[in-house]
Amino acid sequence: MKKRIGISYTEILFKNYWNWFTHEDLKDEFELVELSFEKNNTSDIYQCDGFLLTGGVDVHPSLYQGANTYRNRPELFQLERDVFESKIYHYAQLNKLPVLGICRGMQLINVLEGGKLIQDLDNGNERHKKEQIDKEHVINVESNSFLNKVAGSDTGHVNSAHHQAIDPSSIGFNLKVNAYENDDERIIEGLEFADKTNKGFMLCVQWHPERIRQKENNPLSENLKKEFMAAIKDTNNKKLIIINPATEEIITELNEDSRESLIKKIDLLRSSQDAWSDESIVHRVEVIKRFSGLLEENTEQLAAILSTEVGKPLQQSRNEINGARNRIKWMVDNAEKFLSDEVMTTAEGLQEKISYEPLGVVCNISAWNYPWLVGVNVFVPALLAGNAVMYKPSEYAALTGLEIERLLKKAGVPENIFHIAIGGKETGEILLQLDFDGYFFTGSFNTGKHIYETVAYKMVPCQLELGGKDPLYVCDDVKDINAVAVATADGAFYNNGQSCCAVERIYVHEKIYDKYIDAFIKEVRSWKTGLPGEEAVYIGPLTRKMQLDLLEEQVKDAIDKGAKLLTGGKRVNRKGNFFEPTVFTNVSHRMLLMREESFGPVIGIMKVKDDAEALQLMRDTEYGLTASVYSDSKQRAEKILKQLNTGTGYWNCCDRVSAAVPWSGRKHSGIGSTLSHHGLRVFTKPKAWHLKTS
Numbered sequence: 001m002k003k004r005i006g007i008s009y010t011e012i013l014f015k016n017y018w019n020w021f022t023h024e025d026l027k028d029e030f031e032l033v034e035l036s037f038e039k040n041n042t043s044d045i046y047q048c049d050g051f052l053l054t055g056g057v058d059v060h061p062s063l064y065q066g067a068n069t070y071r072n073r074p075e076l077f078q079l080e081r082d083v084f085e086s087k088i089y090h091y092a093q094l095n096k097l098p099v100l101g102i103c104r105g106m107q108l109i110n111v112l113e114g115g116k117l118i119q120d121l122d123n124g125n126e127r128h129k130k131e132q133i134d135k136e137h138v139i140n141v142e143s144n145s146f147l148n149k150v151a152g153s154d155t156g157h158v159n160s161a162h163h164q165a166i167d168p169s170s171i172g173f174n175l176k177v178n179a180y181e182n183d184d185e186r187i188i189e190g191l192e193f194a195d196k197t198n199k200g201f202m203l204c205v206q207w208h209p210e211r212i213r214q215k216e217n218n219p220l221s222e223n224l225k226k227e228f229m230a231a232i233k234d235t236n237n238k239k240l241i242i243i244n245p246a247t248e249e250i251i252t253e254l255n256e257d258s259r260e261s262l263i264k265k266i267d268l269l270r271s272s273q274d275a276w277s278d279e280s281i282v283h284r285v286e287v288i289k290r291f292s293g294l295l296e297e298n299t300e301q302l303a304a305i306l307s308t309e310v311g312k313p314l315q316q317s318r319n320e321i322n323g324a325r326n327r328i329k330w331m332v333d334n335a336e337k338f339l340s341d342e343v344m345t346t347a348e349g350l351q352e353k354i355s356y357e358p359l360g361v362v363c364n365i366s367a368w369n370y371p372w373l374v375g376v377n378v379f380v381p382a383l384l385a386g387n388a389v390m391y392k393p394s395e396y397a398a399l400t401g402l403e404i405e406r407l408l409k410k411a412g413v414p415e416n417i418f419h420i421a422i423g424g425k426e427t428g429e430i431l432l433q434l435d436f437d438g439y440f441f442t443g444s445f446n447t448g449k450h451i452y453e454t455v456a457y458k459m460v461p462c463q464l465e466l467g468g469k470d471p472l473y474v475c476d477d478v479k480d481i482n483a484v485a486v487a488t489a490d491g492a493f494y495n496n497g498q499s500c501c502a503v504e505r506i507y508v509h510e511k512i513y514d515k516y517i518d519a520f521i522k523e524v525r526s527w528k529t530g531l532p533g534e535e536a537v538y539i540g541p542l543t544r545k546m547q548l549d550l551l552e553e554q555v556k557d558a559i560d561k562g563a564k565l566l567t568g569g570k571r572v573n574r575k576g577n578f579f580e581p582t583v584f585t586n587v588s589h590r591m592l593l594m595r596e597e598s599f600g601p602v603i604g605i606m607k608v609k610d611d612a613e614a615l616q617l618m619r620d621t622e623y624g625l626t627a628s629v630y631s632d633s634k635q636r637a638e639k640i641l642k643q644l645n646t647g648t649g650y651w652n653c654c655d656r657v658s659a660a661v662p663w664s665g666r667k668h669s670g671i672g673s674t675l676s677h678h679g680l681r682v683f684t685k686p687k688a689w690h691l692k693t694s
């Protein structure tokens with residue numbers, strides 16, 4: 001596996017930095033990655049093992065409270081570049097990854113660590129400012145510095161091309177000067193960490209080692225590069241490999257978070273949460289509205305990323321992003337109403353009211369099947385309520401997780417109010433050990449139970465949205481059997497059956513059974529299976545390869561126990577995690593397929609003689625997420641649904657979620673609820689106020 005060196009992009013002279021690393025340097029061990037503020041390719045930052053922050057236009061003065069005008073002020077600053085590169089620097093520090101800061105790169109690092117810049121060197125400028133050919137001068141390297149060790153000398157020749165410099169009276173936190181210009185002005189020529197305990201490699205220089213004359217023979221170029229590369233070689237971040245389920249090709253590799261980086265992140269979240277909760281709800285609503293606007297603007301790009309990593313057909317990815325925006329709309333429209341103080345009683349001399357205080361720093365461990373939807377259910381109301389959030393996307397939807405982070409920050413969520421945790425089960429386990437004020441989990445029953453048990457001793461809220469084995473009953477009085485068959489087949493197979501509320505068992509009244517089955521099978525056979533990006537594809541690959549084994553086991557078990565296979569039943573003979581849409585009849589509750597969550601394109605349909613039998617079968621499950629009844633009579637449907645211990649009941653519809661009503665599971669389907677006003681207030685602690693005015 002090659003180590004990746006991320007080089008921050010700048011239109012001017014970028015090639016010099018790129019070409020500084022020769023074929024001989026890179027061999028088969030390293031590759032270069034362009035990190036471009038113009039492309040805002042944040043997710044590429046997470047692939048890199050070390051970073052070079054390059055030279056270029058002055059850092060925006062607002063970042064260090066500098067004056068807006070000065071002699072050599074550029075016509076245009078590049079604030080977007082500053083923001084993008086600060087993301088790189090913070091990421092490197094959180095993960096102890098090597099950083100080399102050159103010229104402006106050094107100045108930015110000083111600013112990010114709280115230092116300031118001399119905005120114009122005035123007279124000194126003549127000696128340093130950028131011209132056709134770099135000027136050269138001598139520097140003195142501090143004897144006890146890391147730079148001295150690297151250069152192997154107390155002095156050396158360097159080049160100059162700058163008009164700004166590090167302000168010696170305002171050096172950033174934990175930085176120290178390692179080199180000065182050899183003259184009276186003593187311009188600062190380099191910085192490094194003062195206390196290097198628990199820090200990665202970091203060297204900053206004011207000169208340009210990438211283009212200095214005879215750079216191969218100058219230790220202040222060549223040694224710098226070699227040490228930087230050696231430090232990168234020494235990094236040992238665990239990698240999360242992201243695979244395209246449709247092609248089985250590796251999309252990319254991301255650095256996983258370590259225990260240390262997660263501890264740093266939770267500390268940062270904790271230190272910033274008060275300020276966020278002190279902001280008005282109106283402000284937080286505005287930020288989230290901007291986030292929703294960004295989803296709209298970027299729908300195509302986000303849908304493409306989602307389809308590539310989870311395999312869902314492109315149109316279904318678009319639908320998911322639009323669905324997330326609809327949910328956000330309800331939340332922002334209602335946040336003020338349900339999160340503001342509520343006066344409950346006003347009597348003479350007394351007021352009693354409730355205020356809704358944020359929980360604090362909450363942890364959201366999420367699933368991959370609808371990363372936008374299930375994510376939005378949690379992190380949006382949590383942020384609206386004033387919490388800071390550690391969001392762990394599923395390891396199968398990490399790229400979408402990175403987009404979520406990128407766009408929340410772009411919308412104005414402050415830097416340390418939302419952090420992402422990259423990794424799988426082990427990363428999740430670390431989060432369970434850290435000190436959160438609440439855990440909000442979406443995923444399988446087994447993981448949910450484990451999380452509930454593990455965090456119980458903390459005495460903080462723990463909410464679980466888990467799996468299901470959702471039943472659907474078609475009564476004999478439905479008028480349009482064909483339409484019902486088409487709608488219910490969609491309820492079972494949309495997103496390849498990988499929905500928590502997918503229809504997982506179907507019961508059909510014997511009077512309409514044959515007609516229903518014919519229409520159902522006709523519909524299923526009409527679907528096109530293919531790559532997510534292909535036109536009109538309805539069935540894509542499954543997201544996880546291992547689910548194919550589970551489906552095969554359910555199919556075999558059903559056949560062994562006497563089920564009749566009407567269509568499908570096996571993997572599709574092609575590359576990728578494809579499984580044929582599969583329909584069984586003659587099924588019974590002895591079969592795995594009617595008891596355990598399939599989470600794939602497999603359904604069992606059972607004939608029943610009346611409502612009583614249907615009800616008894618629908619109740620026969622450990623899960624309790626949703627249930628659905630199709631009937632011409634609302635009364636008949638409601639009577640059945642009332643007797644089912646599920647969080648949601650559907651009449652003449654299925655597999656749908658609305659932000660206006662609670663989303664909750666019972667029994668093995670979970671604890672607590674998201675969405676609706678319950679789902680806003682669940683991220684708060686109600687405080688009772690007894691206010692005696694006399």
Ligand code: NAD
Nearest residue numbers: 366367368393394424425428429443444447465466467500
């Ligand atoms: P999963 O339980 O395998 O993983 C969910 C998350 O938990 C992932 O981020 C994973 O990395 C993390 N995790 C795994 N082991 C962990 C551990 N020991 N400690 C801490 N974290 C751990 O579930 P999945 O495959 O991602 O999602 C599919 C399941 O989610 C299905 O059962 C589905 O029904 C359910 N789901 C439910 C809802 C709902 O709203 N009720 C919504 C979507 C999905």
